[in-house]
Amino acid sequence: MTQVDHTRMANAIRGLAMDAVEKAKSGHPGLPMGAADVATVLFTQFLKFDATDPTWPDRDRFVLSAGHGSMLLYALLYLTGNKDMTLDQIRNFRQLNSKTPGHPENFETSGVETTTGPLGQGIATAVGMALAEKMLAAEFGKKVVGHHTYVLASDGDLMEGVSQEAIAMAGHWKLNKMIVLYDDNGISIDGPTSLADSVDQVKRFKSAGWAAELIDGQDPKAIAAAITRAQKSNKPSLIACKTTIGYGAPTRAGTAKAHGEALGADELKGAKEKLGISLEPFSVPDDVLKAWRAAGSRGAAAREEWQARFDELGSRKRAEFERRMRHERPASLAKALRAHKKALLETPQNVATRKSSESAIEAIAAAMPMEFLAGSADLTGSNNNKAKSAVAFSAKTPKGRFIHYGIREHGMAAAMNGIFLHGGFAPNGATFLVFTDYARPAMRLAALMGNGVVYVMTHDSIGLGEDGPTHQPVEHLAALRAIPNMRVFRPCDAVEVTECWELALNRIDGPTVLALTRQNLPQLRTSAPNDNPCAHGAYELVAAQGDAKVSLFASGSEVEIAVAAQKQLAERGIASRVVSVPSLELLLSQPADRRKAIIGNAPVKIAIEAAVRWGWDAVIGPDGEFVGMHGFGASAPAKDLFRHFGITAETVVNAALKRLG
Numbered sequence: 001m002t003q004v005d006h007t008r009m010a011n012a013i014r015g016l017a018m019d020a021v022e023k024a025k026s027g028h029p030g031l032p033m034g035a036a037d038v039a040t041v042l043f044t045q046f047l048k049f050d051a052t053d054p055t056w057p058d059r060d061r062f063v064l065s066a067g068h069g070s071m072l073l074y075a076l077l078y079l080t081g082n083k084d085m086t087l088d089q090i091r092n093f094r095q096l097n098s099k100t101p102g103h104p105e106n107f108e109t110s111g112v113e114t115t116t117g118p119l120g121q122g123i124a125t126a127v128g129m130a131l132a133e134k135m136l137a138a139e140f141g142k143k144v145v146g147h148h149t150y151v152l153a154s155d156g157d158l159m160e161g162v163s164q165e166a167i168a169m170a171g172h173w174k175l176n177k178m179i180v181l182y183d184d185n186g187i188s189i190d191g192p193t194s195l196a197d198s199v200d201q202v203k204r205f206k207s208a209g210w211a212a213e214l215i216d217g218q219d220p221k222a223i224a225a226a227i228t229r230a231q232k233s234n235k236p237s238l239i240a241c242k243t244t245i246g247y248g249a250p251t252r253a254g255t256a257k258a259h260g261e262a263l264g265a266d267e268l269k270g271a272k273e274k275l276g277i278s279l280e281p282f283s284v285p286d287d288v289l290k291a292w293r294a295a296g297s298r299g300a301a302a303r304e305e306w307q308a309r310f311d312e313l314g315s316r317k318r319a320e321f322e323r324r325m326r327h328e329r330p331a332s333l334a335k336a337l338r339a340h341k342k343a344l345l346e347t348p349q350n351v352a353t354r355k356s357s358e359s360a361i362e363a364i365a366a367a368m369p370m371e372f373l374a375g376s377a378d379l380t381g382s383n384n385n386k387a388k389s390a391v392a393f394s395a396k397t398p399k400g401r402f403i404h405y406g407i408r409e410h411g412m413a414a415a416m417n418g419i420f421l422h423g424g425f426a427p428n429g430a431t432f433l434v435f436t437d438y439a440r441p442a443m444r445l446a447a448l449m450g451n452g453v454v455y456v457m458t459h460d461s462i463g464l465g466e467d468g469p470t471h472q473p474v475e476h477l478a479a480l481r482a483i484p485n486m487r488v489f490r491p492c493d494a495v496e497v498t499e500c501w502e503l504a505l506n507r508i509d510g511p512t513v514l515a516l517t518r519q520n521l522p523q524l525r526t527s528a529p530n531d532n533p534c535a536h537g538a539y540e541l542v543a544a545q546g547d548a549k550v551s552l553f554a555s556g557s558e559v560e561i562a563v564a565a566q567k568q569l570a571e572r573g574i575a576s577r578v579v580s581v582p583s584l585e586l587l588l589s590q591p592a593d594r595r596k597a598i599i600g601n602a603p604v605k606i607a608i609e610a611a612v613r614w615g616w617d618a619v620i621g622p623d624g625e626f627v628g629m630h631g632f633g634a635s636a637p638a639k640d641l642f643r644h645f646g647i648t649a650e651t652v653v654n655a656a657l658k659r660l661g
Contacts, residue, residue, distance in 0.1 A: 004291035010036040017071035020093035030245040030258035031069030051081040051296030065122025066154035067103040080296030120160030128418020130178035138398035165411025171209025174395040178236040185245040205238040217241025325423040336367035341528040348523035353516040356494035358384035373425040375403030383430035413442035430456035434473040447485040452508035460515040461610035468635030478614035492559035495525035499534040537587030542578040550576035554608040565652035625655040
């Protein structure tokens with residue numbers, strides 16, 4: 001491998017990137033051309049990986065946070081011998097059904113650790129990966145868990161606000177196995193970064209508790225020396241690599257023109273001639289490809305050595321590690337939740353659902369104490385998701401299983417993605433439901449990737465009261481329900497809370513939101529069937545006495561209102577049924593016959609939710625009655641607000657009477 005000149009190996013990346021973008025007439029050639037030297041040094045000399053087994057647990061993680069430079073990663077995967085990344089895939093860059101989409105997608109392409117593209121997400125997700133590595137190493141030992149998390153980040157990644165949240169957490173937690181290689185080329189789409197930015201990134205990272213230095217990113221010896229220093233640091237490390245975007249392009253190198261468009265035939269030809277690359281598209285010299293393949297197989301020995309160390313663990317510890325890396329839940333979880341529901345039926349809890357969630361968490365944490373990883377964005381006492389047995393994680397207590405994320409909702413959600421992708425933990429993070437606005441980009445990526453993370457979102461409606469409309473979520477349930485593959489639960493009582501937690505933890509192919517109340521609610525459920533009725537999204541909570549003329553649909557705290565309205569209707573001789581809808585979108589995803597059976601055929605359908613109507617027409621029809629919010633909330637005690645906005649049993653009854661004539 002060392003007999004082939006570094007420059008020729010780096011140029012193989014450049015050539016493939018230029019050709020792929022040119023053929024697609026779309027893409028970003030500048031970053032792969034500029035950062036090729038950094039990537040070549042990392043992959044040939046430092047990165048611990050085995051191209052034949054891209055998912056072995058103790059591999060180093062490499063995150064291309066600058067996802068627009070995806071051809072850098074695809075070229076590396078092909079050159080190092082990833083079996084799924086063929087030259088045909090490179091030729092089909094950005095084409096339908098290829099494994100080379102415009103931005104890296106971990107669910108599409110083997111060897112891609114996380115989906116990147118929205119800037120800042122990669123570096124923030126990588127913090128979660130490095131965090132998971134630190135925690136697992138403390139639990140299973142450094143002989144079994146001992147790898148680095150490398151990130152290639154761009155100017156854009158570091159301009160995004162989430163990067164500040166991420167680097168602050170990593171520095172505070174002393175995640176010394178996280179190394180960020182910053183492609184410091186000084187160019188963004190609009191032109192020089194000096195148009196909009198004058199931050200000294202080295203000083204910025206140092207102020208956040210990182211080791212940081214500036215090097216020549218085109219000098220392989222300087223790159224190698226800096227990575228060696230970073231590996232020995234007791235802090236996370238930033239290596240600012242001064243590079244030239246579009247390196248080698250005759251007229252576009254160092255300009256915004258190299259950033260986000262194909263070079264064009266003349267510029268491509270000139271770049272190849274200048275760099276000494278064959279003009280034949282997608283060609284890599286045999287000796288260069290052989291050297292790259294040797295780099296790809298270099299980690300096979302490390303993987304085999306790791307396997308030998310892993311096999312020395314006791315059989316129970318090995319099985320535990322493997323189960324957790326598969327995100328498989330222990331048998332004790334189902335048993336613990338059954339017992340908890342039984343206890344609730346024997347001794348009902350009339351408490352806020354955030355409190356009944358807290359008691360469910362006690363049962364969960366006892367069943368899976370090391371993998372249940374909770375955290376809060378500085379609202380621990382309000383979110384109630386810290387088990388009494390949980391110790392706070394810190395740099396000095398890496399076995400702690402509760403994370404104080406600080407007031408960093410976005411960073412928390414992104415880190416949770418990294419924790420899940422790394423494997424070994426069932427992460428959940430908490431804040432107020434209204435602040436999903438801050439976390440949304442990472443939540444959307446969780447849904448896109450199919451990450452089984454749980455968001456504990458309390459203070460779920462105007463019922464939070466006096467904090468007023470700035471904190472009262474009225475549109476957030478609808479907005480979250482609109483995200484494909486996002487599951488939103490709004491349980492009505494302690495039993496439903498337990499069932500929703502069970503469904504959330506057993507879901508490993510997508511994220512779940514638990515929307516929980518601040519105000520106390522009565523326990524309405526008097527039975528807990530084994531089939532978990534919340535799994536259907538909705539179910540008949542209270543049947544009609546006779547032929548139902550009215551169906552009342554409600555979620556969360558408004559189910560209590562529906563039950564009260566049913567009683568008032570009964571006093572008037574009107575039969576109605578109450579359907580609890582803990583998950584509207586899960587109901588709508590049911591097979592047609594089941595969905596119709598749950599919705600029923602009562603002539604009058606009324607939905608009750610202290611939020612906007614959006615989404616409910618699929619249940620009640622566009623002419624159905626809706627009792628809920630039609631604008632923002634107000635500052636007042638919760639009971640006064642429900643009366644003020646007409647979200648009451650009396651309003652429901654009047655709506656039914658009006659429709660029945």
